[in-house]
Amino acid sequence: MLYKRMEFIEWRRFENESLLLNLQTGKYFRINEVGSLIWEKLDGANEAEDIIKIIVKHFAVSEATARQDYNKFTEQLLNDNLISMSDPGQP
Amino acid sequence: MNSENRFFRTVCRVLDATESHPDVDNSTLDEDKLYRLGLYHQILPLIVHHRDQLATAFPTLSSEFFEKCRLYVMTNVGRIMLYERFLADLDQRLTAEGIEYRLFKGPILAYELYQFPYLRTFGDLDILIQEKSLEKVHRIVSGLNCELCDDLYTAFPAEIIKKYRFARHYASIKGPFVAVDVHLSLSSRLHPFQFDTADFWLHSRTYRISDHAYQTFDHPYQALYLLYHAFKHYFFKLIWVIDCRQTFRLPGFDIVGFKYLLKKYHLSRIWEIYNQVVADLWNGESQATAMLPRRGLLRKINPKLILQGGMSTSQSRARMLLPMLYLPQLSQRIVYLWRQMFPPRDVVRDFYTSKDLKPTWRNYLRLRRKAVAELLNH
Numbered sequence: 001m002l003y004k005r006m007e008f009i010e011w012r013r014f015e016n017e018s019l020l021l022n023l024q025t026g027k028y029f030r031i032n033e034v035g036s037l038i039w040e041k042l043d044g045a046n047e048a049e050d051i052i053k054i055i056v057k058h059f060a061v062s063e064a065t066a067r068q069d070y071n072k073f074t075e076q077l078l079n080d081n082l083i084s085m086s087d088p089g090q091p
Numbered sequence: 092m093n094s095e096n097r098f099f100r101t102v103c104r105v106l107d108a109t110e111s112h113p114d115v116d117n118s119t120l121d122e123d124k125l126y127r128l129g130l131y132h133q134i135l136p137l138i139v140h141h142r143d144q145l146a147t148a149f150p151t152l153s154s155e156f157f158e159k160c161r162l163y164v165m166t167n168v169g170r171i172m173l174y175e176r177f178l179a180d181l182d183q184r185l186t187a188e189g190i191e192y193r194l195f196k197g198p199i200l201a202y203e204l205y206q207f208p209y210l211r212t213f214g215d216l217d218i219l220i221q222e223k224s225l226e227k228v229h230r231i232v233s234g235l236n237c238e239l240c241d242d243l244y245t246a247f248p249a250e251i252i253k254k255y256r257f258a259r260h261y262a263s264i265k266g267p268f269v270a271v272d273v274h275l276s277l278s279s280r281l282h283p284f285q286f287d288t289a290d291f292w293l294h295s296r297t298y299r300i301s302d303h304a305y306q307t308f309d310h311p312y313q314a315l316y317l318l319y320h321a322f323k324h325y326f327f328k329l330i331w332v333i334d335c336r337q338t339f340r341l342p343g344f345d346i347v348g349f350k351y352l353l354k355k356y357h358l359s360r361i362w363e364i365y366n367q368v369v370a371d372l373w374n375g376e377s378q379a380t381a382m383l384p385r386r387g388l389l390r391k392i393n394p395k396l397i398l399q400g401g402m403s404t405s406q407s408r409a410r411m412l413l414p415m416l417y418l419p420q421l422s423q424r425i426v427y428l429w430r431q432m433f434p435p436r437d438v439v440r441d442f443y444t445s446k447d448l449k450p451t452w453r454n455y456l457r458l459r460r461k462a463v464a465e466l467l468n469h
Contacts, residue, residue, distance in 0.1 A: 010172040010173075010175070010176060011172070012168050012171070012172055012209070014164070014165060014168045014209065017165075019165055019168045019169055019172070021169055021172045021173065023176060026266050026267040028169050030165065
């Protein structure tokens with residue numbers, strides 16, 4: 001499954017967190033270090049399994065934990081309309 | 092010196108990479124006061140950025156204090172994102188209409204002088220335009236959901252704003268807050284210091300912010316304006332002094348060109364004051380190569396005054412007194428004092444805000460008598 005950040009989301013990394021701004025609604029979202037790493041990889045080119053492997057390596061957690069974190073986080077992002085599913089065939 | 096002032100002096104010094112181990116100070120600090128002053132002086136982001144050194148130097152400071160500062164910085168990160176987009180949008184619209192402008196202060200300083208732009212808080216955008224573009228720019232800024240937000244500018248007729256070259260302040264009416272100051276010159280005609288706007292206009296350069304190119308002033312002109320700006324108000328902010336210092340420390344800064352401009356625009360006295368303040372705050376460092384004599388009047392503007400934010404007197408008195416220290420010639424001071432006591436009749440706000448008050452000489456003198464009495468009674 002490929003996800004891509006919405007174009008109307010501006011974001012910046014600040015120390016070990018990230019701040020997201022939805023330009024359409026003016027709403028801000030604050031995400032932690034794990035979320036920031038996942039967020040940066042959601043560019044429509046990184047498969048879920050690859051991102052999960054990066055979490056495992058970076059944070060020294062089990063694959064099960066990484067997968068759970070990834071799934072929960074991306075579900076939240078989809079609900080808040082911050083990402084969309086990306087079609088690998090489309091640019 | 093109180094503990095809070097010692098803290099702010101340490102903040103200044105840790106900005107230099109050379110000051111990595113400041114002296115330890117175990118005194119108890121009023122954290123609410125520190126936060127309030129840090130916010131006022133716009134240095135909370137710098138406090139957060141250097142918190143390891145500051146926490147070591149002031150071990151009594153709580154982690155809650157630094158976390159509170161950090162949360163403020165997060166809002167600043169958000170503000171930067173918003174302004175970047177807004178600025179790009181504004182630039183696109185101005186360019187499409189063939190309107191030339193110069194971007195200065197705020198975002199230029201944030202991106203150019205600091206390691207990360209969020210280290211330099213700014214609350215609005217400042218653009219300098221030509222008088223012929225005023226109506227078009229008003230339309231464009233209004234089209235971005237901003238409106239004139241100060242009764243000075245809604246009450247005064249357009250010809251008065253143009254005549255005295257007041258800046259026009261716009262703020263957003265919906266959505267996230269943004270503000271834009273549209274300037275026709277770098278100081279109003281009522282201010283003791285005047286700049287040749289055409290001179291600044293000609294000495295410009297391109298500066299890129301996130302893939303967009305903006306026109307701003309050449310460094311010596313930017314530095315001159317920052318120096319003037321740091322002392323032109325009747326109150327002070329530490330960040331303005333830091334901005335000046337950061338500018339002078341840019342690699343390849345043209346100090347010779349800058350000193351020429353100081354003489355051209357008669358700002359040498361402010362330069363002396365600035366150097367003394369910086370020498371005190373940064374513990375003996377000086378921008379000048381020679382020791383500067385400390386004249387009696389110049390001692391009045393000192394780090395203590397800067398750190399407390401301004402003079403312990405009313406704004407109207409400060410407005411009267413401070414330029415006395417900057418203006419080099421007695422004749423300039425007399426003219427300035429006279430102008431403060433008796434400003435031009437067409438800039439007396441009461442005549443525009445009070446519908447029944449006619450702008451007669453009698454009413455004018457009555458208003459001035461009242462204003463002078465208030466001034467003397469403070």
